[in-house]
Amino acid sequence: MAMQDSVSAQSVATSTSSGKQPRFSGFSHLTIPCKDLEQSRRFFTEVLGGEIAHPGPKLEVRIGGTLVTFSPASGGWTARDSEYPHYAFFIEPEDFLPMKERLERYGVPTTEPWTRDDVKALMYFRDPSGNLFEMYCAQGFKGKLRRGARAGGDYVIDFEALNYDWKY
Numbered sequence: 001m002a003m004q005d006s007v008s009a010q011s012v013a014t015s016t017s018s019g020k021q022p023r024f025s026g027f028s029h030l031t032i033p034c035k036d037l038e039q040s041r042r043f044f045t046e047v048l049g050g051e052i053a054h055p056g057p058k059l060e061v062r063i064g065g066t067l068v069t070f071s072p073a074s075g076g077w078t079a080r081d082s083e084y085p086h087y088a089f090f091i092e093p094e095d096f097l098p099m100k101e102r103l104e105r106y107g108v109p110t111t112e113p114w115t116r117d118d119v120k121a122l123m124y125f126r127d128p129s130g131n132l133f134e135m136y137c138a139q140g141f142k143g144k145l146r147r148g149a150r151a152g153g154d155y156v157i158d159f160e161a162l163n164y165d166w167k168y
């Protein structure tokens with residue numbers, strides 16, 4: 001059966017009219033649930049620095065080249081006690097700690113900067129709807145980083161501490 005499956009997969013992979021495998025050209029957008037569109041607009045523009053992509057009744061914010069759209073929903077956010085799923089934004093090393101400080105000034109709790117591999121700097125926070133976001137610095141962060149417990153270190157994320165009721 002396995003041989004038959006691999007032959008089928010191979011014939012499907014080359015069965016397009018051009019004879020080559022089609023490919024995606026990029027990532028269009030990300031749609032996330034939100035409790036309140038106005039609250040999400042304020043958070044993603046005023047706190048995170050996003051820009052309204054298309055004015056109108058639908059909320060679409062561009063952050064760092066990524067289009068994030070918001071869908072009003074009454075529940076079903078990312079897990080409250082787990083690292084996954086989450087949404088991650090790239091951030092430059094020199095912006096990492098200033099963004100952490102900015103979030104905290106706006107009453108948004110964050111994890112401390114941490115790592116899985118002693119190269120990447122990571123930090124989690126939630127939006128007012130409870131969705132889990134990550135700041136992801138691929139390299140060059142100069143601050144102290146504790147290694148995550150799942151990567152052999154002592155840092156355990158306190159997901160409960162990331163929950164809050166945003167007042168701004």
